[in-house]
Amino acid sequence: MREFAPDVRLLAGGTDLMVRLRSGRFRPNAVVDVKRVSGWSSQIVETEGVLRIGAGVTMTDLVADTKVQRHFPALVEAASVVGSIQIRNRATLAGNICNASPAADTAPPLLVCGAIVNIASAWDERRLPLHEFFLAPGKTALAPSELVESLDLPIPAEPVGSSFQRITRRRGVDLATVNLSCTLNAAGEVRMAFGAAAPIPLLVNGTVASLEEMTAQARPISDIRGGQDYRQAMLLVMARRALEIARGRLSR
Numbered sequence: 001m002r003e004f005a006p007d008v009r010l011l012a013g014g015t016d017l018m019v020r021l022r023s024g025r026f027r028p029n030a031v032v033d034v035k036r037v038s039g040w041s042s043q044i045v046e047t048e049g050v051l052r053i054g055a056g057v058t059m060t061d062l063v064a065d066t067k068v069q070r071h072f073p074a075l076v077e078a079a080s081v082v083g084s085i086q087i088r089n090r091a092t093l094a095g096n097i098c099n100a101s102p103a104a105d106t107a108p109p110l111l112v113c114g115a116i117v118n119i120a121s122a123w124d125e126r127r128l129p130l131h132e133f134f135l136a137p138g139k140t141a142l143a144p145s146e147l148v149e150s151l152d153l154p155i156p157a158e159p160v161g162s163s164f165q166r167i168t169r170r171r172g173v174d175l176a177t178v179n180l181s182c183t184l185n186a187a188g189e190v191r192m193a194f195g196a197a198a199p200i201p202l203l204v205n206g207t208v209a210s211l212e213e214m215t216a217q218a219r220p221i222s223d224i225r226g227g228q229d230y231r232q233a234m235l236l237v238m239a240r241r242a243l244e245i246a247r248g249r250l251s252r
């Protein structure tokens with residue numbers, strides 16, 4: 001990657017990259033398939049209050065993992081609606097965030113749980129909170145020769161309820177018109193993140209009493225998937241639904 005930087009792309013599942021290569025939108029000098037590099041992890045490991053999800057972990061792996069199911073049900077809900085079975089068998093969690101779509105389904109649940117991105121290059125390593133990783137549609141804080149090695153998800157130290165919601169134009173394979181994830185703790189503190197509601201997935205903090213103010217921070221646009229007013233209105237509806245489910249999970 002260093003040799004070909006800045007005109008190089010890493011290939012993980014290829015479910016985004018191949019589409020862009022075929023359409024001609026990306027014309028890199030090199031595509032690097034890392035799947036057989038030793039040390040490239042497709043493991044989900046629990047250590048010292050953190051779940052570490054290797055960059056090779058697919059949506060299918062994630063949905064089937066009992067540790068993720070126990071600690072991060074909203075992430076399981078999001079991963080289980082990405083594309084189709086075939087897409088989920090290839091699509092990685094890391095690829096979903098590196099693609100930096102404003103509508104990426106796993107971004108909201110990762111943002112509300114405080115995910116940290118572990119970044120590596122040939123000469124350095126660094127860690128970045130996910131809310132600093134997204135810069136613009138399709139643009140991340142990764143330098144051209146850097147890659148995402150894994151994601152760290154801090155396991156909540158206190159009881160937390162979480163959930164995920166999304167609206168699509170049809171059932172089945174479609175990208176979100178809007179999506180949303182929230183966490184709620186016993187003190188009534190709410191963390192909420194929205195997708196397809198701003199140029200990047202957006203994280204906001206508030207309380208159960210401030211849902212309207214929180215969703216008003218979104219800046220949706222009108223496009224083929226939905227109008228600005230519709231998106232803005234549905235965010236509040238989805239926020240109420242998501243909070244209700246999170247409240248039920250908190251009290252379990």
Ligand SMILES: Cc1cc2nc3c(=O)[nH]c(=O)nc-3n(C[C@H](O)[C@H](O)[C@H](O)COP(=O)(O)OP(=O)(O)OC[C@H]3O[C@@H](n4cnc5c(N)ncnc54)[C@H](O)[C@@H]3O)c2cc1C
Nearest residue numbers: 010012013014015016017082083091092095096098105148
């Ligand atoms: C039919 C179809 C339906 C889809 N439905 C959904 C959906 O419902 N919801 C949704 O969110 N997405 C959806 N997607 C998009 C896509 O499947 C996801 O974004 C997927 O998670 C991408 O992961 P990947 O492993 O395939 O990434 P790739 O296609 O391999 O890579 C995506 C981008 O990220 C870069 N990249 C990948 N991994 C790394 C890494 N570890 N370090 C640095 N850069 C990296 C690549 O260079 C590339 O630019 C859909 C795609 C298709 C084709």
